[in-house]
Amino acid sequence: MLEVKNLGKVMNETILIDDFSLTLKPKEIVSIVGSSGSGKTTFLRILNKLEPADKGEIYLGGKIYLSSNENKGNEKPNPDEIGMVFQDFQLFPHLTVKENCTLSPILNKKMSREEANEKAEKLLEELDIIEKENVYPSALSGGQKQRVAIARALMLNPKILCLDEPTSALDHETADRFGELLTTIAEEGIGILMITHDLRFAEQFSQRTVSSKKFLNE
Amino acid sequence: MLWSTIPSIIDGLGVTVSLFSIVLAISLPLGLAVAVLRVYGPKIMQPAIQLYIYVMRGTPLLLQLMFVFFGLPYIGIVLDRFPAATFAFILNYTAYFAEIFRGGMVGIPNGQFEALKVLGISHFKGYTKVILPQVLKTTLPSVGNEVLALVKDTSLVYILGLGEVLRAGQIAANRYASLIPFIFVGILYLIITGILTYLLNYIEKKFQF
Numbered sequence: 001m002l003e004v005k006n007l008g009k010v011m012n013e014t015i016l017i018d019d020f021s022l023t024l025k026p027k028e029i030v031s032i033v034g035s036s037g038s039g040k041t042t043f044l045r046i047l048n049k050l051e052p053a054d055k056g057e058i059y060l061g062g063k064i065y066l067s068s069n070e071n072k073g074n075e076k077p078n079p080d081e082i083g084m085v086f087q088d089f090q091l092f093p094h095l096t097v098k099e100n101c102t103l104s105p106i107l108n109k110k111m112s113r114e115e116a117n118e119k120a121e122k123l124l125e126e127l128d129i130i131e132k133e134n135v136y137p138s139a140l141s142g143g144q145k146q147r148v149a150i151a152r153a154l155m156l157n158p159k160i161l162c163l164d165e166p167t168s169a170l171d172h173e174t175a176d177r178f179g180e181l182l183t184t185i186a187e188e189g190i191g192i193l194m195i196t197h198d199l200r201f202a203e204q205f206s207q208r209t210v211s212s213k214k215f216l217n218e
Numbered sequence: 219m220l221w222s223t224i225p226s227i228i229d230g231l232g233v234t235v236s237l238f239s240i241v242l243a244i245s246l247p248l249g250l251a252v253a254v255l256r257v258y259g260p261k262i263m264q265p266a267i268q269l270y271i272y273v274m275r276g277t278p279l280l281l282q283l284m285f286v287f288f289g290l291p292y293i294g295i296v297l298d299r300f301p302a303a304t305f306a307f308i309l310n311y312t313a314y315f316a317e318i319f320r321g322g323m324v325g326i327p328n329g330q331f332e333a334l335k336v337l338g339i340s341h342f343k344g345y346t347k348v349i350l351p352q353v354l355k356t357t358l359p360s361v362g363n364e365v366l367a368l369v370k371d372t373s374l375v376y377i378l379g380l381g382e383v384l385r386a387g388q389i390a391a392n393r394y395a396s397l398i399p400f401i402f403v404g405i406l407y408l409i410i411t412g413i414l415t416y417l418l419n420y421i422e423k424k425f426q427f
Contacts, residue, residue, distance in 0.1 A: 048336050079338040090333035094351045094427045104337035107347065136427040152337070 001026050001061055001191055002160055008055025008068070009042055016042055017215040019055070024160065029182060029192040031202035034212025040195035041087075043215065044162050047193070048084045049077040060159065079104065083153030087164040089145045091137040091152070097124065098133040101152045110156065123151040127181065142169030143178065154185070161185065163194040167201050179205035223390035223399055230386030231406055234372045237300070237382065238410075241307040241368060246361075248308065249315025256316060257323045267316075274313030280374050282306045287378045303375040311368060318360045322353035355425045362418040366411050383407075 002024040009017040016039040024030050032040050045051035047058065049066065052075075058066040060081055077084075091100050101120035105111040111119065124130040127147040137145055146166065153161060166182075167175040175198070182205060186192050195212075196202050202209045256267050274282070287302040297305065326349055334344035373384040387403035390396075 050332055050335065077336045077338060079336055084336040086329060086333065088329060090327075090329040092330070092333070092348050092352075094348075094355065094425075103347065104339055107339055107343045138427065156338070 002193070003059040004047075004056070005059065006056040007043075007046065007053055007058070009039065009046060009051070010054050011042065015216065017046075019217060020215050021056075022210065024191040024193055026159070026189050026191050027186050028208070029186050029194070029206040030208045030210060031206040032193070032195045032210050032212055033197060033199055033202050034195075034215075035197065038212035039215045040212050041164055043212075044084070044164055044193070044195055047162060048082060049075045079153075079158065080110075080156045081158060082160045082162060083156065083158035085146065085149045085153055085161070085163045085166065087168060089137075089149040091145055091148055093137055096134050096136055097129065097140070097148050097151075100137070100148060101155050104152070105155050116155070119155060120151065123154055124148075126184075127151050143174045146170070146178070147181070150181075150185070154190075158190065160191045160193060163192065165196055166194055167196060167198045175201055176204075223386070223393070224402070226381075227383060227386040227390060227399065227402060227406070230381050230383035233300070233375075233380055233382040234369075234384075235410070237303060237307065237372050237375065237380075238369055240304055241311055241372075242365065245308045245311035245315055248312045250319050252312060252316035253319035253323060256320050271313045271317060274310050275317070279306070279310050279371060280377060282310055283374055283378060299375075299378045299380045303378055303380055307368075307371070311364065314364055315361065318357050318364065319353060321360070322357035323349070325356060326352055351425075355427070358418070358422050358425060362415075362422075365414055365418065369410050369414065370407065 002022075004020065004022040007017055007020045008015075020043075022030070032043065034040055042051060046053045046066070053066065053068040055068050057064060057068065065078070065081065066075070092103065095103060098117065098120050101123065102111075102113070102116035105116045105119070106113055121130065121133065124133055127150060129144055129147045129151070132140060132144060132148075137148065140148065146169065150161070150163075163182075166178065170178060179201060182192055182194075192206075194202075194206070199209075252267060252271075255263060256271075259267070283303060283306045286297065286306040287299065290297065290302075330348065330352070331344070334348060339348070372382060375382055376385045376388075379385075383403055383406055387399040390399035
């Protein structure tokens with residue numbers, strides 16, 4: 001479903017990604033592991049159109065999603081194609097958990113307020129955080145914030161969910177529960193791409209683990 | 219009798235309160251607009267905005283009042299006392315509010331803008347629904363300080379001969395050779411700032427998140 005072809009990225013005169021290709025199928029969890037500064041986050045940022053690519057193309061469901069040839073660096077992300085969960089979650093602090101989830105679908109007129117509320121409640125229920133629906137993010141733990149961030153991304157029915165260092169704020173036990181949650185999400189047909197330096201977690205919960213050394217074909 | 223001066227002091231209070239309200243109602247949104255232009259506006263505008271803020275913050279408000287009321291007539295712009303005072307105050311306070319709001323805007327983490335982007339929320343909607351509420355919350359204490367300063371600064375229009383509360387008190391004190399009008403005026407200021415402090419605390423509590 002997701003096909004990255006010959007992607008290239010140069011940053012501060014350093015080649016970060018060179019001729020990198022990757023595929024991700026529905027229901028598949030793929031982890032990219034590697035040390036800090038190896039370009040993992042940059043790769044996710046390119047995928048979410050937060051950063052332009054210098055080379056290559058990305059296809060989604062056979063259609064071109066991003067092409068470096070037509071790249072002006074100001075393309076709009078497609079949240080109903082690819083969802084993103086940031087390492088520091090970036091929840092909106094002045095909105096409750098439920099409002100964080102419903103903001104985008106309501107503002108973008110993708111759903112009515114009632115539909116959005118209903119969907120948010122269902123997702124929060126599935127992610128086992130419904131009891132916090134009316135709470136502000138400042139009152140949540142790291143693990144809870146993460147589940148809210150996932151619910152927020154899933155509100156728009158993305159085909160792919162990207163996670164940046166999802167276990168960095170979690171202890172072993174919470175990370176394992178989180179891994180099981182990801183497996184459940186993937187089973188619903190979503191492809192999950194995560195970047196992490198937690199090798200144990202990556203090997204336990206993903207079908208494929210790709211080293212970030214592959215960015216440079218090492 | 220000393221009591222007979224109270225109506226004139228209360229009249230003065232009317233001038234003080236109307237000057238305060240008009241200046242606040244205009245300079246707050248204007249300050250926000252200037253801050254938006256300062257942070258996100260075109261580069262070509264920046265020197266002019268910076269110069270405006272520098273002049274307004276770098277010279278005494280009293281000088282600015284005198285410039286508008288006594289100075290501008292020399293180049294043919296004649297304003298009445300009250301409009302002159304209001305104009306000078308708006309110019310001055312807009313600059314201060316703009317700097318406060320600018321501080322709040324640059325303090326918003328870049329990640330919040332990126333989160334808006336990956337959620338497909340447009341610049342304008344994201345700004346009004348997500349960024350601005352956070353800016354208002356973080357700047358509220360500083361805005362509150364300026365609001366209280368504005369109440370007390372209104373006494374400066376005394377120099378233009380406007381009959382605000384301090385001037386009325388001074389006249390009464392001179393007429394009866396008494397300290398009491400000054401105490402009365404002081405109490406009036408304390409009542410106004412007391413009410414405003416209560417309101418500001420209330421708003422701050424409402425903005426808790």
